Amino acid sequence: GEDVEQSLFLSVREGDSSVINCTYTDSSSTYLYWYKQEPGAGLQLLTYIFSNMDMKQDQRLTVLLNKKDKHLSLRIADTQTGDSAIYFCAEGSGNTPLVFGKGTRLSVIA
Amino acid sequence: DVKVTQSSRYLVKRTGEKVFLECVQDMDHENMFWYRQDPGLGLRLIYFSYDVKMKEKGDIPEGYSVSREKKERFSLILESASTNQTSMYLCASTRQGALGNTIYFGEGSWLTVV
Numbered sequence A: 001g002e003d004v005e006q007s008l009f010l011s012v013r014e015g016d017s018s019v020i021n022c023t024y025t026d027s028s029s030t031y032l033y034w035y036k037q038e039p040g041a042g043l044q045l046l047t048y049i050f051s052n053m054d055m056k057q058d059q060r061l062t063v064l065l066n067k068k069d070k071h072l073s074l075r076i077a078d079t080q081t082g083d084s085a086i087y088f089c090a091e092g093s094g095n096t097p098l099v100f101g102k103g104t105r106l107s108v109i110a
Numbered sequence B: 001d002v003k004v005t006q007s008s009r010y011l012v013k014r015t016g017e018k019v020f021l022e023c024v025q026d027m028d029h030e031n032m033f034w035y036r037q038d039p040g041l042g043l044r045l046i047y048f049s050y051d052v053k054m055k056e057k058g059d060i061p062e063g064y065s066v067s068r069e070k071k072e073r074f075s076l077i078l079e080s081a082s083t084n085q086t087s088m089y090l091c092a093s094t095r096q097g098a099l100g101n102t103i104y105f106g107e108g109s110w111l112t113v114v
Helices: none
Strands: A004-006 A009-013 A018-024 A031-037 A043-050 A055-058 A061-066 A071-076 A085-092 A104-109 B004-006 B010-013 B019-025 B031-038 B042-049 B065-070 B073-078 B087-094 B109-113
Touching (some): A004 A085, A009 A018, A018 A031, A018 A085, A018 A104, A031 A061, A043 A071, B004 B087, B010 B019, B019 B031, B019 B109, B031 B073, B042 B065, B073 B087
Parallel strands (some): A009 A104, B010 B109
Antiparallel strands (some): A004 A018, A031 A085, A055 A061, A061 A071, A085 A104, B004 B019, B019 B073, B031 B042, B031 B087, B065 B073, B087 B109
16 A cells, blocks of 8 residues: 655754655655644644646745655754654555554754 | 534543444545554555445455445444444545545544553
8 A cells, every 4th residue: 555654753953854755655645745843732734735846945944855866855944842752654546435544753952 | 614523532441342433524525434543554544435425445344344324424424333343533535536635634533451
């Protein structure tokens, strides 16, 4: 079945850039997503990218997609303490449920 | 604002008890989902439903059942709770045919089985 892999932990200093990486197996994925989960809360959509795009930028967030290698990354510029959270990569097509990675816990050190 | 409401945020139940986790959404969404979230395992899909009275098994349905009698409400049932079902449970909903950019999650229900 489909699988989404991402590293479990990332630690960065405040003001640096964070890069969270994700690999997926389903080449038919139509959209790829990044969700953010703050402590004690549900998941909130951060951004998404259509599979025919290479890059998407939204303020401090940059998503890069390498479809050949099935690799997705999320770059957060000027990382702040409020960015500390768990970040989930997910892939999906059509009406089927999304497949989520295990989540990367981002810790920002002041 | 779209809301997915999970009525119980924190529950403590005894082994063998029957447990109901309720989820209500107010956007007339057709699709509803139940996930459990465990450290290091991420989100795992338990059950989902595309319409009233319809249900589909997800990746880990064992030990769970669901009920969708009304469009807005999707209940997760643990017939006989066990300690390995201690977890955080997340409900989500989305429109029919929608892709992930319109999936909305509840705040989660923390269940401890002792």
